[in-house]
Amino acid sequence: MSSPRRASRNSCSWQRRCRSRAVWAARSTRWRSPEPGAAQQRGGSMLDDIYNLPLEERALGPILRARAESEGDRPYLTFADRTWSFREADAEARSIARGLAARGVGRGDSVALLMPNCAEFVFTWYGACLRGAAMVPINPQYRGFMLDAPLRETAARGIVVHHSLVESLHSLAPEVYAGLDWVAVVGGTSGVELPQGKAELISYEALRLTEGADPEIPCGYRDIHSVMYTSGTTGPSKGVMIPNGQFFASACVFLRAVALTREDVIFTPLPLFHGLASRLGVLPAMMVGAHVVVGERFSASRFWDQAAECGATVGHTIFTIPPILKAQPPGPQDRAHRIRCMYNAHHDPEFEERFGVRLVEAYGMTETGLIVYSDYPERREGAAGRLHDDWEARIVDENDFPLPPGEVGEIAVRPKLPFIMMQGYLDKPEDTLRACRNLWFHTGDMARLDEDGYFFFVDRKKDRIRRRGENISSWDVENFVGAHPDVAECVALPHPAEAGEDDVRVVVVFKAGAKTTPAKLAEWLEARMPAFMLPRYIEEMAELPRNPTSKVEKYKLVEQGLGTSTHDREARKTKRKTG
Template sequence: MEPNAVTSDTYALRELTFPKVLARFAQRSRDKVFLTETATGRTFTYGQLDAWTDRVAHALQGFGVRRSGHTGLLMGNSAEHLAMFLAIAKIGAVSVPVNTAARGELLRYYLGQSDCETVIVDASLASRLQEVLSELPQVKRVIVVRTGDEGQGGAVEIEPTAALEVEDFHALVERATATPYAPAIEPRFCDLVLIAYTSGTTGPSKGSMLSQAAALTYGTSAAEAQGYRASDIFYVCLPLFHNNALLAATGAALVCGASVVMSRRFSVSRFWDEIRESKATITNFLGAMSSFLWSQPPSAGDADNCLRLVSMAPTPKYAAEFEERFGLRAMNNYGLSDYGMATSFTQWDPRDKLGSIGRPRRGVQVQIVDEDDFELPPGEPGEMVLRFDEPWRGTMGYYKMPEATLASRRNLWFHTGDRGMRDADGYLYFVDRKKDCIRRRGENISAFEVEQIIATHPGVADAAVFPVATATNDEEVAAVIVTKPGASLDELQLVAHCQRNMAYFMVPRYIQFRDALPTTMSQKVEKFKLRQELEAGLSQAWDREAAGVVLAR
């Protein structure tokens, strides 16, 4: 175990709340820099962040954000985004981070299904919120945050109405008291703090409910398993609306008393420069990020960086060569926003096991089971199921979806929908996905959700959406469409419809029109046949990228 690392004795689970953890380091390490923004150069010490979030909490509460109330966060990476999340946690309210690519029907669904009463939005994204506000009568207040990313044309102004209050974030905070925030009721470890939307499988996206303790154990269990320490600097370029950046990276730094360097987004061209300038020691990769960096021409200075650990999910086949070229160690942390983090492959594990997702973390049980939930012997693939030994470490279920919650936890185990295998030494390996889910560049995409939005086009009779494999260790979205008799619909029109109503990363890349979809005797679409046929010859499908179509983000 590395010096100063978090251990099982560092935190009592009942003490795990964001206000308590932040206060702990605001007292111990008041002048230590916790957060640095690469875009602006701004820095915030633990003491400054604690005082600022106190003031933001006063401002939010004065504006009507109440304990247990739900607040949507439609924001990019910024200090303001993190401050909002921490202030909401101090109030004992609930954050609902929303993917900044969401628009149209998808954005309306996220904010409506989660019962958001307040929405905090970057000014650069205000036009998207404006488009759906009329369909969100439960939203009573909007806070607009100007971060300087609005561009030359500025941003759409959201006008207040008799039923909607609108405030500027900085003006709101400026008017708030600067005294320490002391809620009438202190948030408890078991209080709901976050609704994180995860990809749907056989239905719409589900909102996973995380308690304060469950959210913070993303960090404590990773720190214990991987040996994170107070001297570490976490480079965060993944979006804060994902649990990876918010909890597994930023949250891990917080519970260690470490530091965070936050970039607005992942950039191949800027990545190593920002790593070197920040002297970052830890970062997380998702999807094809490692492929993009690996494919760059080798340089004599590739290993000239301070990174010691990089979490790669999935771990590519060239991981050992990546380690040698860039002078670091690859690790892997497996988990699901539906339930929590479960396994770790660490820097101390045998390198001949590289590619494994590791072994269960302390306090986590993992089994590989057959279709009837009976455990399988080593070497046989089956579904991975999870269970925590301690209460409140796992999610509290899916928001307003009791049947889906119960189904995911049948026989007292959480069913991941992922197929895995355990070797004779107890190391676990991810095999494939049992779920009807597409994984594209770190984003989980619900095939059902894309199909439902495509089906709203008046010319579509039926649609099947599924992943097709690519050469970059990633997946792309493919759609096979059946049009209504007499309808006139081409690929460009379909893409335009998709872009109006879904996140850019969900828009199908490969499109094919057919007269009918193959089905079983029970009329279930045989997507595996469609996938096999397209992967055997992708040239038979229309390719959005080959056609030169550039999606607005």
């Protein structure tokens, strides 16, 4: 029998709340999710054409089970010095699902994951999905209000946290932490002290129940697979509600973009909380029976050695990594590997010649999944690819009128199939409607189309900051900086960096009589902000430029460039090393 609290949670769960708020709510009653196994009932197999997985077969449980049966003891997942076969991975995921079931986790609930790269991340993710619950991956660097948001908005029943990150829970608002029923710690509970509250402390091992009935709950393409948080431009990060239909759609496109087969080995040193390593790495490898090797983190000096050691044939990258690898001293390791292609990066003839690797480019977003690509090994130089058949797209001007080929405008898209796109921003109906105005989802990315339908990415909207593969919300940065007691007001904006990315720049106005300097403010922020968000440049001004309606004119600050008295945090670090 469900507890009163469970009943209350289900009655107001994020899944039900979102249905009344998402743009596509009116469509939700037009399609019913069939029972898993529909393909087998028709006389076929869901694995017959995994590149074009039918919408009605897009659910994790049946595919995971089928791969465990068809691939058995072949290697699937490697982390550090341990490899799990397909059969073992299926068993681990179901063990975690049993533990979640024992704690009342089921359809419509959510489970938060606060972990660095580790195998437990994958098994918790899969276990949650087997229970019909959404996995909520959280950036391990999040603290304070940034950690509050995903836990509060998703009403997470529990969190699986790595031992090294337990201290982050002490930064939560008391009312947010009070919403957790349990905390499972990867690495054991020895020495762990939780904040005061009712949450049960258990070890990850205690969450694993190896005996018992199959915990899988039948799910379909409409069910929410994950809530992933993506940075906004003028507001806080938003929870993107991703259904099974979309999660697997992205994986299918990735399979075609790199022509992945069961003989391939994927090497990904990128973070699992990010969609590239998870839904475009771990998941597609499982779908085709390939082997995926997950590194702890990216290392420029070790990348090719690691790839060679694991026998990788496909590598993960982001746009800033190829220039970093090219900057390494040439050596025999440049070609002592089996990688045939790396995804996702711009075409770079110099890189490809030196390392013997083809760079694959595509385009997508957390909200849409992967939608623009080329079937491997096809490509057009400079282009991200062409639109997938399941989508419509146009390049529009500032008034949403379509532009002809060759003209630059914003990419606007919409799906032809149901539930292959986000079902809205969680608890942010206004943002959902704003993004989907005039029945088109507006990506905020600028591009042009050629006569053959190839997309050429041009730029991003100005308020979005892109640093080391992460989208950074200027609102989040300003919230951190504005919390300093001597700051009267501030703005965050991008400053051009190497490889087409941004550094974070902050312009601040201190309160009258304040003795804080930009350098002291930088030190104060280092103890409070996630490292990837820390501003490189902090500049003090007497006042910010404003228009007649008092709105800050960021474009003027961009045009002015850095002031002569701007504090450069990187220059200070370099001086420390050489001093």
